[in-house]
Amino acid sequence: MGFSLGAFATPITCKAVNGNNSHALDASYMRRAAEIADKSAGFTSPHPNFGCVVVTPAGKVAGEGYLYAQGTTPAEVQAVEAAGDRCKGATAYLNMEPGDCYGDRAAVSALVQAGITRVVVGIRHPLQHLRGNAIRALRSEELQVDVLGEDLQSKATEEALKSCLLVNAPLLYRAASRVPFSVLKYAMTLDGKIAASSGHASWISSKQSRNRVFELRGRSDAVIVGGNTVRRDNPRLTARHGGGHLPMRIVLSQTLNLPEVANLWDITDVPTIVATQRGARKSFQKFLASRGVEVVEFDILNPKDVMEYLYDRGYLSILWECGGTLSASAISSGVIHKVYAFVAPKIIGGKDAPSPVGELGMVEMTQALELIDVCYEQIGPDMLMSGFLHPVPDLTPVIPSMEETSVIDPTVTPYESNIIFFYKTWDPYGAFSNFSPHAIRMSDEGGNYLTWPSVEHYYQAHKFVGVNDPAARNCVEDIRSAKSPEEAARMGRTMERQRPNLVRSHWESVKIDVMYRALKCKFSIYPHLNTMLLSTTGSVLVEASPHDLFWGGGREGEGLNYLGRLLMQLRSEFLGDSSTSNKSSITHRERENGLK
Numbered sequence: 098m099g100f101s102l103g104a105f106a107t108p109i110t111c112k113a114v115n116g117n118n119s120h121a122l123d124a125s126y127m128r129r130a131a132e133i134a135d136k137s138a139g140f141t142s143p144h145p146n147f148g149c150v151v152v153t154p155a156g157k158v159a160g161e162g163y164l165y166a167q168g169t170t171p172a173e174v175q176a177v178e179a180a181g182d183r184c185k186g187a188t189a190y191l192n193m194e195p196g197d198c199y200g201d202r203a204a205v206s207a208l209v210q211a212g213i214t215r216v217v218v219g220i221r222h223p224l225q226h227l228r229g230n231a232i233r234a235l236r237s238e239e240l241q242v243d244v245l246g247e248d249l250q251s252k253a254t255e256e257a258l259k260s261c262l263l264v265n266a267p268l269l270y271r272a273a274s275r276v277p278f279s280v281l282k283y284a285m286t287l288d289g290k291i292a293a294s295s296g297h298a299s300w301i302s303s304k305q306s307r308n309r310v311f312e313l314r315g316r317s318d319a320v321i322v323g324g325n326t327v328r329r330d331n332p333r334l335t336a337r338h339g340g341g342h343l344p345m346r347i348v349l350s351q352t353l354n355l356p357e358v359a360n361l362w363d364i365t366d367v368p369t370i371v372a373t374q375r376g377a378r379k380s381f382q383k384f385l386a387s388r389g390v391e392v393v394e395f396d397i398l399n400p401k402d403v404m405e406y407l408y409d410r411g412y413l414s415i416l417w418e419c420g421g422t423l424s425a426s427a428i429s430s431g432v433i434h435k436v437y438a439f440v441a442p443k444i445i446g447g448k449d450a451p452s453p454v455g456e457l458g459m460v461e462m463t464q465a466l467e468l469i470d471v472c473y474e475q476i477g478p479d480m481l482m483s484g485f486l487h488p489v490p491d492l493t494p495v496i497p498s499m500e501e502t503s504v505i506d507p508t509v510t511p512y513e514s515n516i517i518f519f520y521k522t523w524d525p526y527g528a529f530s531n532f533s534p535h536a537i538r539m540s541d542e543g544g545n546y547l548t549w550p551s552v553e554h555y556y557q558a559h560k561f562v563g564v565n566d567p568a569a570r571n572c573v574e575d576i577r578s579a580k581s582p583e584e585a586a587r588m589g590r591t592m593e594r595q596r597p598n599l600v601r602s603h604w605e606s607v608k609i610d611v612m613y614r615a616l617k618c619k620f621s622i623y624p625h626l627n628t629m630l631l632s633t634t635g636s637v638l639v640e641a642s643p644h645d646l647f648w649g650g651g652r653e654g655e656g657l658n659y660l661g662r663l664l665m666q667l668r669s670e671f672l673g674d675s676s677t678s679n680k681s682s683i684t685h686r687e688r689e690n691g692l693k
């Protein structure tokens with residue numbers, strides 16, 4: 098579950114009373130909203146893709162609209178304008194909750210003023226500071242708002258939800274993983290070669306396939322190749338499909354041993370960045386700069402650091418059009434999310450002819466990376482196979498509904514709740530951190546009381562408690578005597594990774610209760626901590642850990658914030674507001690998915 102103030106602040110006045118039939122209709126209009134949202138992807142600089150479909154009570158589509166580019170007329174405004182009077186009592190389908198970056202409520206106002214009475218939302222806005230705002234505003238205007246996966250749950254709506262996730266996959270990856278969405282594309286012969294053994298590669302795929310590549314480039318913020326591809330192919334890397342967005346071109350070259358004459362140094366139509374190793378060929382760097390090519394130096398040039406850098410520059414999606422050496426490095430670094438393989442019905446042979454992915458260090462077929470959500474499409478004579486290496490992050494079902502929030506802590510009011518962030522122990526509410534130096538005394542399995550230097554010590558050690566193996570028992574003792582909470586965390590995580598056989602069975606399903614017990618003890622035995630916790634009544638508590646997406650809230654609200662939730666639950670119990678007092682009442686369908 099992800100956390101957002103918007104989610105906590107959503108009242109439960111509007112629950113859909115829908116049968117499966119109406120779910121199927123909702124799903125089909127929502128798929129249409131996602132389909133039209135996607136229209137802008139090829140023509141504008143990448144941005145969230147919004148689509149809106151207005152449907153009358155009689156089931157007729159009265160108006161449609163999609164956002165052409167950031168700052169242009171919102172999809173919702175266009176759709177209600179197109180529908181005119183037929184908006185009265187109609188339903189609006191939005192693939193994504195509108196963003197409200199600058200307090201601009203144009204989308205919400207248009208729906209309200211047009212007389213729309215029901216809004217179906219595909220996914221909540223993935224960015225935490227925008228998530229839930231528009232939904233809350235619409236509900237406060239008495240519109241019925243149904244969110245897929247929250248208010249509407251069925252096979253049909255699941256499929257529609259998927260199309261909403263796909264149409265904004267780059268934004269979701271960016272929000273969840275803090276890297277741009279990366280697609281590896283290559284063209285290969287039927288015998289798996291991306292060039293002849295001479296290195297010659299133009300062309301493997303057909304003209305139709307290459308036109309599709311232009312479209313893919315037009316959907317991306319940048320296209321990446323390695324130095325060898327520049328030397329070998331002298332590519333242009335432009336999107337030549339008749340107008341639209343032109344991606345930035347990026348060359349990754351460690352040696353900077355690149356030709357002085359190259360199409361990529363002509364930046365008349367589109368800029369080029371060369372990413373290189375610090376200090377490489379300074380004279381050539383100067384030459385590139387004189388041509389207007391930007392050079393960015395990295396201490397160690399590797400795909401991960403380059404992706405983090407591009408994330409910081411605000412990039413959403415990257416197309417990798419490199420050869421096998423660089424693609425292997427990118428895949429090994431975990432930065433590639435999706436693959437597009439164009440397979441041409443040609444055989445070139447050649448034992449030294451390059452293949453699309455170089456060395457990954459795998460030796461058994463069982464280690465092979467399996468693509469998910471695979472699609473097959475014939476393009477001219479070629480076959481295009483595409484699929485994901487990582488699942489598209491689904492932030493929607495991880496947002497707690499208001500009911501769940503009320504169960505966790507009834508003191509949190511639907512509107513205008515404050516958020517109190519805590520993380521490092523020296524922060525104002527740092528004592529809420531599990532690393533705070535507050536020892537706890539807890540009874541073990543045999544009923545004997547043991548002292549643990551911090552909640553973190555207790556939590557980490559309990560990964561190995563009850564396992565009938567002397568190594569596990571040693572592990573528990575070693576963690577208990579760790580010098581610091583940091584040390585305990587490091588030991589627990591390392592041991593869990595290196596010796597998974599020592600981890601107690603069902604750890605994933607008991608870990609919340611383990612944490613709950615430790616926290617309950619900590620906030621019961623230290624009166625000043627108890628007072629501090631109660632002083633936060635009415636506020637949402639969030640552990641602002643950017644790394645831990647299970648116990649923490651993540652950098653952009655994408656984390657599940659279980660630590661914050663448990664503290665709110667305890668606060669509520671201490672106030673006598675909840676009947677649950679012996680164990681964590683957080684019963685969550687994602688409990689078993691969390692990682693720490």
Ligand SMILES: NC(=O)C1=CN([C@@H]2O[C@H](COP(=O)(O)OP(=O)(O)OC[C@H]3O[C@@H](n4cnc5c(N)ncnc54)[C@H](OP(=O)(O)O)[C@@H]3O)[C@@H](O)[C@H]2O)C=CC1
Pocket residue numbers: 282283284285290291292295296297298301322323324325326327329330349350351352353354398399400418419420421422423424426451
């Ligand atoms: N059919 C197709 O779809 C495609 C075919 N090709 C063909 O592939 C061949 C080139 O393949 P290949 O040499 O693998 O491709 P690349 O040039 O795309 O990648 C390798 C180069 O990337 C640079 N690089 C920077 N950082 C790294 C890193 N961390 N790990 C690895 N490389 C890094 C190096 O450049 P430097 O040496 O300058 O330091 C390295 O030589 C050519 O024959 C080309 O025609 C290429 C792309 C697509």
Ligand SMILES: Nc1c(N[C@@H]2O[C@H](COP(=O)(O)O)[C@@H](O)[C@H]2O)[nH]c(=O)[nH]c1=O
Pocket residue numbers: 283284298299300301302306307310322326330331332333334335418419439
């Ligand atoms: N050979 C080959 C591809 N090669 C890729 O396309 C680049 C050339 O792009 P451009 O100069 O813009 O036309 C080249 O450097 C390599 O990255 N792509 C394909 O779709 N099919 C093909 O058969």
